[in-house]
Amino acid sequence: MQYSGSRILTTHTGSLPRPRSLSELLVRREQHKPFDQAVLEREIEQGVIQAVRGQLDAGLDIINDGEAPRVGFSTYVIERMSGFGGEQRRKPALDMQRFPGYADHMARQIGVAEDLARVWDTAEAQRAVHYEDSLAGVTAELAAFGNGLKQQHAQPMETFMTAASPGVVTTTMLRAADNPDYPTDRDYVLAVAREMKKEYDAIIAAGHLLQLDAPDLAMERVIMFGDQPLGSFLERVELHVEAINLALADIPPEKVRLHVCWGNWQGPHQDDVPVAELLPLLYQAQVGALSIPLGNPRHEHESVSFRSHPLPDHMLLIPGVIDVTTNYLEHPEVVANRLCAAVDAVGDRERIIAGTDCGFGTFASYEFVAPDVAWAKLGALSEGAALASQRLWG
Numbered sequence: 001m002q003y004s005g006s007r008i009l010t011t012h013t014g015s016l017p018r019p020r021s022l023s024e025l026l027v028r029r030e031q032h033k034p035f036d037q038a039v040l041e042r043e044i045e046q047g048v049i050q051a052v053r054g055q056l057d058a059g060l061d062i063i064n065d066g067e068a069p070r071v072g073f074s075t076y077v078i079e080r081m082s083g084f085g086g087e088q089r090r091k092p093a094l095d096m097q098r099f100p101g102y103a104d105h106m107a108r109q110i111g112v113a114e115d116l117a118r119v120w121d122t123a124e125a126q127r128a129v130h131y132e133d134s135l136a137g138v139t140a141e142l143a144a145f146g147n148g149l150k151q152q153h154a155q156p157m158e159t160f161m162t163a164a165s166p167g168v169v170t171t172t173m174l175r176a177a178d179n180p181d182y183p184t185d186r187d188y189v190l191a192v193a194r195e196m197k198k199e200y201d202a203i204i205a206a207g208h209l210l211q212l213d214a215p216d217l218a219m220e221r222v223i224m225f226g227d228q229p230l231g232s233f234l235e236r237v238e239l240h241v242e243a244i245n246l247a248l249a250d251i252p253p254e255k256v257r258l259h260v261c262w263g264n265w266q267g268p269h270q271d272d273v274p275v276a277e278l279l280p281l282l283y284q285a286q287v288g289a290l291s292i293p294l295g296n297p298r299h300e301h302e303s304v305s306f307r308s309h310p311l312p313d314h315m316l317l318i319p320g321v322i323d324v325t326t327n328y329l330e331h332p333e334v335v336a337n338r339l340c341a342a343v344d345a346v347g348d349r350e351r352i353i354a355g356t357d358c359g360f361g362t363f364a365s366y367e368f369v370a371p372d373v374a375w376a377k378l379g380a381l382s383e384g385a386a387l388a389s390q391r392l393w394g
Helices: 020-030 037-057 075-079 094-098 100-110 136-150 166-172 185-205 216-222 230-247 275-282 300-308 332-346 371-393
Strands: 081-085 124-131 158-164 209-213 256-259 289-293 316-320
Touching: 020 037, 020 075, 037 136, 037 371, 075 081, 094 100, 124 185, 136 158, 136 185, 158 166, 158 185, 166 185, 166 216, 166 230, 185 209, 185 230, 216 230, 216 275, 230 275, 275 300, 300 332, 316 332, 332 371
Parallel strands: 158 209, 209 256, 256 289, 289 316
Antiparallel strands: 081 124
16 A cells, blocks of 8 residues: 655545436446446446546546446445345434434435435345355456556556445345344344455455445444444444454455445534544454545544544554535645644654545435536645645655
8 A cells, every 4th residue: 555755645535426327327227227238338438437537637646446337335236246135224314313304405405216326225135145256247347447547648656446345235235134044133244244355355456455435334323323322333333343354354454445434425413423432443454544534524623533542553544634525615725734633643644645535426326516526626635635745744
């Protein structure tokens, strides 16, 4: 994993704005509606090329494919793994319960559900899960990313590819109560870890860093565990970290980034678990970098938690310094201030990589930030990192 002794490097969290035509096709495929496979493949190819070019134009050092081929950062797994079926509905987040006016406002903003990717009404695990032996899905995505890189005149310093963590798979596609193969959630979580390892290994073998997307490690406090004590949630976090380590067996920690967040929506977030409660458990993950959102009004102050809970010596911190749920464009000086606060808390300028809070296109058609603003935000990220580097290195 790259780090710099002369400036703060830049990256982002994963998903980027997709062309509308691509989003529509991805949703049609997910909903099992008729679509032209050849057209979809061309749209994916162009979507990846645009995502790669956009990141390079924005000045990012460590880039990915923008998750262009995926309908959702977690639900894409259904297309690569058998054992899922039917439909279940997840609990609403506490934001929706505590602020019914906000819930109504969001419902009006989102619009017609049939045009959107599935988020809260996904399939469930009805039997034993099995990741496709052919690795067709991840192989195609890796090929599209490779092609996207070849089409550019410049190359990034490093590349990464995201993958859903065992925990987010199992809290998004819940275990059916009558699943004959998994009598407990623990059985289900560890089984998914063993299967998802196939995808993780493929990404590493292709020469990319692996980023595990694990919002469950914070977000599920206000969803699955919204009506339970904090201790019960933290026990589940321990299980999910155990599953991560199981799936990462034989993968060097320095090849892996772990992204944790409180949910990628513009809401009150008043019940979010403090990061200080999570860090001792997150530090148990066998990864080389931790990506945490610190660029939003609810969590910006929490960079100080890295003073009382020092970052392990082998880890880098990727603080989110760009809010991905609002169209406000951060001033580069604000970005620089946030980065310097993170450096001050960690105590080492060389172990900070500038990032975003989360993705800009977590699910196809669910973007909160206009595409042109999203790209401008990535430009502000690079400008802010340059300003912070001037302050820190002179």
